[in-house]
Amino acid sequence: MxxxxxxxxxxxxxxxxxxxxxxxxxxSPDNIRTIDSTLWERFESAFGEDNQTQIIESLLDFDLFPIKDSYIAYLRRDRSAIHRNPATIARICGRLKDMGINKIYENLSTPKExxxxxxxxxxxxxxxxxxxxxxxxxxxxxxxxxxxxxxxxxxxxxxxxxxxxxxxxxxxxxxxxxxxxxxxxxxxxxxxxxxxxxxxxxxxxxxxxxxxxxxxxxxxxxxxxxxxxxxxxxxxxxxxxxxxxxxxxxxxxxxxxxxx
Structure with a gap:
């Protein structure tokens, strides 16, 4: 040997x-991800106005998406699909609304594996x-x-x-x-x-x-x-x-x- x-x-x-x-x-599993303040403000504004298209578009700019959903990867790779699939966007935004903005922030800052x-x-x-x-x-x-x-x-x-x-x-x-x-x-x-x-x-x-x-x-x-x-x-x-x-x-x- x-x-x-x-x-x-x-x-x-x-x-x-x-x-x-x-x-x-x-x-260093405890190091939270840094959240870009400009991206967060854009999302926060869209969330407050319940602008579903902008909610999804703004969240796709983050490294993580705050919920697990099998359709997110598709939307990342073809953002034009956001505008063609309103039922899917409404479903995802419904889950986000139920989660609440504080939990969304927490999930976006989840430490890297x-x-x-x-x-x-x-x-x-x-x-x-x-x-x-x-x-x-x-x-x-x-x-x-x-x-x-x-x-x-x-x-x-x-x-x-x-x-x-x-x-x-x-x-x-x-x-x-x-x-x-x-x-x-x-x-x-x-x-x-x-x-x-x-x-x-x-x-x-x-x-x-x-x-x-x-x-x-x-x-x-x-x-x-x-x-x-x-x-x-x-x-x-x-x-x-x-x-x-x-x-x-x-x-x-x-x-x-x-x-x-």
Whole structure:
């Protein structure tokens, strides 16, 4: 088994893994969403006048809609449907009126689900310099031969990897670095539970490991969460199938980079 995969499993099962991992993925489920005052005033005015069309149009400008309704996604994608379907609009507005304006505000400011917060956290942690180098922008990264970590969006990393590294996948990347003349590219996933969506997240990371690239390009799946629990889960079984690949916890990423 790959040394860093073995070490990640041992770390997760024998030490204060979750306490340490909180530095990488500091979940904040209690942070309410900020409500744009201009958008709220527009809605409040429409609500007070019982202008049903404007009530729906104004609420669609918020990240959340204050009620669960299967027709909302359609209205988001085709706002002209608001004017063509008065019975649907009246039905939704009736529910909103029953709810009352205070509850509507409360629902609009509901905290983001923790799994929706995870995406940017890994890069924020890397960009803090915790890996021993201050990450640099794309132009600096292109023109240095020194050890370096790229600071860029997923899509910019993907474009760089396609142009310079022969990367062909249609997904962005979470990590690109150069150490001792070798490129390291990686996907980072926090797997919070077993099952459908989380298995798909694991497969996304493993797809990178199966991507054929030059010998001087090191592929790594930076995984954390329940995948390391020693049990009979599909995730743990999958890790053993990939036991010779570079799979490791973000907590071991610095050690991995400096041993290259």
């Amino acid at each position: 790959n040394y860093f995969l073995y070490s990640s499993i041992e770390l997760a099962n024998q030490r204060d893994y979750l306490d340490q991992l909180f530095r990488v993925y500091p979940m 923790t799994n929706r917060q995870i995406g940017p956290l890994f890069k924020r942690w890397v960009n803090s310099g915790v890996l021993g180098l201050e990450p640099i922008n794309i132009e600096e990264f292109k023109h240095t031969q020194s050890n370096a970590i790229l600071k860029a969006s997923d899509s910019v990393m993907q474009s760089f990897a396609k142009e310079y590294l022969g990367y062909t996948n249609d997904k962005g990347l979470d990590f690109i670095a150069r150490f001792n003349g070798k490129f390291i590219i990686g996907e980072a996933k926090f797997l919070s539970d077993f099952g459908g969506h989380q298995n798909a997240q694991l497969n996304d990371a493993l797809t990178l490991l199966n991507t054929p690239l030059r010998d001087d390009i090191i592929k790594v799946a930076i995984l954390d969460g329940v995948c390391y629990i020693k049990n009979k889960s599909k995730m743990f079984h999958t890790l053993h199938q990939y036991s010779q690949n570079n799979i490791l916890s973000a907590l071991l990423l610095r050690d991995f980079l400096y041993q290259i």
